[in-house]
Amino acid sequence: MPTAALHCVTLASLATALFPVVASSHGDGYPSLYVAEMGVDAGKCVDPATPCRTIAYALSKAEKGDEIRVAYGTFEFETERQEDALKLLGRVVRVRGGYDPDRGFERQVHDPRITFLTGPADDFRFRLAEAGFFLLPETAHGRMDPHAKVILAQADAPDGPVGYVSQGGADTGDCTNPSAPCQTIAYAVSRAGDGQEIRVSEGQFDLDLDTLADAQARQVVVTGSFARASGFAARLAAPNVAALATVVSGPPDLDRGELARNGIRLQQDRKFRSIAPALRSSEIKGPAKCIDGLADGHPCKGIDRVAQMPLGAFSSQPGDANDIWGFRDLNDNREYAIIGLQNGTAVVDVTDPENPAEIGTVPGLPTIWRDVKVYQTFDESEDRWKAYAYVTADDSGAQSHGIVVIDLTDLPNSISAAATLDLVDISHNVYISNVDYSTGAALEGLTPFVYILGSNFGDPSTIGAFFILDVSDPINPVVVQSPPTESSYTHDATTLNIDDDRATACAASPCEVLIDYSEDTVDIWDVTEKGNARKLGSATYSESEYIHSGWWTEDKNFVLIHDELDEADGGLNTTIRVLDIRDLEAPTIAATWTGPTRAIDHNGFTLGDEYLVSTYRRGLTVLDISDPVNLVAINPEELARFDTYIEASADDAEFNGAWGTYPFLPSGTILVSDIEGGLFMLKRQ
Structure with a gap:
C-alpha cells in the first residue's frame, strides 16, 4: 500500500511550520x-554570518518592527514568565523559523529541516497553533530529552491529489484543500478518487468497516x-507517540x-460517547440503611451506604471519576x-468510612481512562513498609501521560x-501479579x-499487547518481558499461580x-519465565462484541468474563460468562449468568464464594459463585446490590454510574467509583 515517504528530524516540545518569507520594516528588506x-549570544544578532544562539537573547535585542529569522535546528525557549511566551505570538517582533543559514537566511527551506523549540506552556497551545506553531508535550523533566521518542517528519509532496480530514473541518467539497479540510473519514473516502491518499490530522474520529472496505477496494x-x-506537511514518524495521534x-x-503502521491508533472503549456532565455537590453524605429496597433513594438489596464522597468534595473538582483501588497500610x-x-x-483515608478524608491528589492530564494498582514492600534499612501506586492513563488528547508512580510512604500525612x-x-x-x-x-x-x-509500547505488529x-x-522498574510476537491488544488482564497437574x-x-482479555478472545499465557512468554490456549464465544475484563474463582478453575459491548450492541441483558480453565490449553465456556436489565457489566472481583461486579447504571451487583458451573441454576437472582446511579430510572446499556469496585479491604468496606457520583463506601448487611 503506497504511503508518503518520511524524512526524520528530532524535536522536543514545539515545532514551527514553514512560513512564507515576510520582509521586515527595515529599509534593506532583510530581517533584523x-x-x-x-x-x-553576543552583539545585536544582525549579521547573518555570525548569528546569535538563543531566541530569548535575540528578542532582548530586537526592536519594534524587527523580524527574527531562526535557522533549522532545535532551540530552547523558557516560558516561566507569561510575557516571554507571548512574545512568540505578538506582532511587535516577528519570530519565524525554518531558515537555511548556509544561504544567508534569505529564504526558508522546503525540506525536512525545521526549527523546533522547547518550553512553551500548554496555556498557549491554541494561540500558538493560530500563529502556525504546533505544541508537543514536554518531557517528564520539563526539558528536551535527547533520548525522547518524539519524532516529527516532513512528508514528501504527494504524487497526486490528497484529501484532508481534521476535527473542526466541514464535510463539503472534495476535501483537497488543506486549509479547509473535511470533518469525517467516511466523507473523505466517499469523495476520493481511486488510489488517492487521505491525510488525517491529530484528533478523534470514527472509522467503520464499510468505509474501510470501500477504501481498500479502490x-x-x-x-x-x-x-x-503544518498544513498536513508534517507528521509523526513514530506512530506510537500520542502527541499527534x-x-x-x-x-x-x-x-x-x-x-x-499508517499512523492511526484504534481506541475501542466507547465510554466517551455517553458520559453525562457530573453533579457538582460538595457535601459528603453519611450512612443510609437499605430498608425495603431503598437507601436514601438508591435501589438496594442487603447493602448499606456508609458514605458517599461526591466529585465536588475532591480538592481538584474533577469532571468525572473512573477506576478504583485500595489497600491497607501494613505500618x-x-x-x-x-x-x-x-x-x-x-488518595482518600477510609479508615473511618463514615468520614472519608482526602489525603491529596496527584494532578494528571485530562482523560476519562485512568487505572491504578498498589505495590507495598518492606524496606529493611528503614524497618518499615513502603507503598507505591502505579497509574496509567489512556487517550490524554495531544499529550503524553507516561506511567505515574505515586509515593505513598508518607501516609497518612x-x-x-x-x-x-x-x-x-x-x-x-x-x-x-503475585501480591495480596x-x-x-x-x-x-x-x-x-x-x-x-493496552499501551503504545513496541512495534505496530504488537501494539497494545502486554x-x-x-x-x-x-x-x-525494568522491562523484563516485551510484547510477545504472537500477542495482540490487551485491554485488561489478571494472573494466577497454578501448582497442580x-x-x-x-x-x-x-x-x-496470565489471563489476557484481548477484545475478541480470552488468551491464556505462561509467563513463568519472563522474557519467554508463551501462549497456552485461547477461547471466544459466538456473541462476543468486546471482551473487556474478568477475574478468576478462588479454586483457580474458572474465570468470569465481562463483555462491555454485548448489551449495547448485541441487545442482551447483563451477561457474564464463565470460562472453564481446568485445561489451560483448551479453555471452554461453561456457564452464563444473565441479569434482569440491560445494564453493562464492567469490572468484577472474586471474594471467597462471591463475585462483586460494577454494572454501570445498575451499580454494584454481588453474585453467589459457590458453584460457577451451575451459576444460573443455583442463583438466578443476585445475593445483593446497591445502585449508585439514580439520575436515570432505567438501568440501560449506557456508560454512566458504577465504573469499578474494590472489595478487598479487611474491614469489609466496599469501595465503588461512580463516574458522576464520585466515591461510595458500602457495607454488606
Whole structure:
C-alpha cells in the first residue's frame, strides 16, 4: 500500500511550520536578527554570518518592527514568565523559523529541516497553533530529552491529489484543500478518487468497516498523525507517540497493526460517547440503611451506604471519576481508597468510612481512562513498609501521560509523585501479579511484577499487547518481558499461580498464568519465565462484541468474563460468562449468568464464594459463585446490590454510574467509583 515517504528530524516540545518569507520594516528588506544552533549570544544578532544562539537573547535585542529569522535546528525557549511566551505570538517582533543559514537566511527551506523549540506552556497551545506553531508535550523533566521518542517528519509532496480530514473541518467539497479540510473519514473516502491518499490530522474520529472496505477496494490510502498546523506537511514518524495521534473508534474487526503502521491508533472503549456532565455537590453524605429496597433513594438489596464522597468534595473538582483501588497500610493498618479522576489520582483515608478524608491528589492530564494498582514492600534499612501506586492513563488528547508512580510512604500525612516513566505515552490498564490484593504486598515465596496493558509500547505488529516490569526498585522498574510476537491488544488482564497437574503445560511449577482479555478472545499465557512468554490456549464465544475484563474463582478453575459491548450492541441483558480453565490449553465456556436489565457489566472481583461486579447504571451487583458451573441454576437472582446511579430510572446499556469496585479491604468496606457520583463506601448487611 503506497504511503508518503518520511524524512526524520528530532524535536522536543514545539515545532514551527514553514512560513512564507515576510520582509521586515527595515529599509534593506532583510530581517533584523538571526539565530542558529552554532551561533553565540553576543552583539545585536544582525549579521547573518555570525548569528546569535538563543531566541530569548535575540528578542532582548530586537526592536519594534524587527523580524527574527531562526535557522533549522532545535532551540530552547523558557516560558516561566507569561510575557516571554507571548512574545512568540505578538506582532511587535516577528519570530519565524525554518531558515537555511548556509544561504544567508534569505529564504526558508522546503525540506525536512525545521526549527523546533522547547518550553512553551500548554496555556498557549491554541494561540500558538493560530500563529502556525504546533505544541508537543514536554518531557517528564520539563526539558528536551535527547533520548525522547518524539519524532516529527516532513512528508514528501504527494504524487497526486490528497484529501484532508481534521476535527473542526466541514464535510463539503472534495476535501483537497488543506486549509479547509473535511470533518469525517467516511466523507473523505466517499469523495476520493481511486488510489488517492487521505491525510488525517491529530484528533478523534470514527472509522467503520464499510468505509474501510470501500477504501481498500479502490486503493484509497488513509494515513494519520499529521499536524494540521503544518498544513498536513508534517507528521509523526513514530506512530506510537500520542502527541499527534489520530485516534479512531470502530469495531474489533479493524486491523490494529495495519492502522498503527499508517499512523492511526484504534481506541475501542466507547465510554466517551455517553458520559453525562457530573453533579457538582460538595457535601459528603453519611450512612443510609437499605430498608425495603431503598437507601436514601438508591435501589438496594442487603447493602448499606456508609458514605458517599461526591466529585465536588475532591480538592481538584474533577469532571468525572473512573477506576478504583485500595489497600491497607501494613505500618499502621489504616485503609485507603485510590480513585482515578478526570484530572488526576486522589488518595482518600477510609479508615473511618463514615468520614472519608482526602489525603491529596496527584494532578494528571485530562482523560476519562485512568487505572491504578498498589505495590507495598518492606524496606529493611528503614524497618518499615513502603507503598507505591502505579497509574496509567489512556487517550490524554495531544499529550503524553507516561506511567505515574505515586509515593505513598508518607501516609497518612501526604502523597507525592515519585516518578513518571517515559516507557509509553498512553496505556489503558495496569495489573500487579503475585501480591495480596488487600495490601499490595508480595505473596509468600513469589515476586511481584507490574503488567502494562493496552499501551503504545513496541512495534505496530504488537501494539497494545502486554509487557512486564520488574519493580525490585519501585521507582525505576525494568522491562523484563516485551510484547510477545504472537500477542495482540490487551485491554485488561489478571494472573494466577497454578501448582497442580496443569503446571505440566508450563515452563515450571508453580506456573504463573496470565489471563489476557484481548477484545475478541480470552488468551491464556505462561509467563513463568519472563522474557519467554508463551501462549497456552485461547477461547471466544459466538456473541462476543468486546471482551473487556474478568477475574478468576478462588479454586483457580474458572474465570468470569465481562463483555462491555454485548448489551449495547448485541441487545442482551447483563451477561457474564464463565470460562472453564481446568485445561489451560483448551479453555471452554461453561456457564452464563444473565441479569434482569440491560445494564453493562464492567469490572468484577472474586471474594471467597462471591463475585462483586460494577454494572454501570445498575451499580454494584454481588453474585453467589459457590458453584460457577451451575451459576444460573443455583442463583438466578443476585445475593445483593446497591445502585449508585439514580439520575436515570432505567438501568440501560449506557456508560454512566458504577465504573469499578474494590472489595478487598479487611474491614469489609466496599469501595465503588461512580463516574458522576464520585466515591461510595458500602457495607454488606
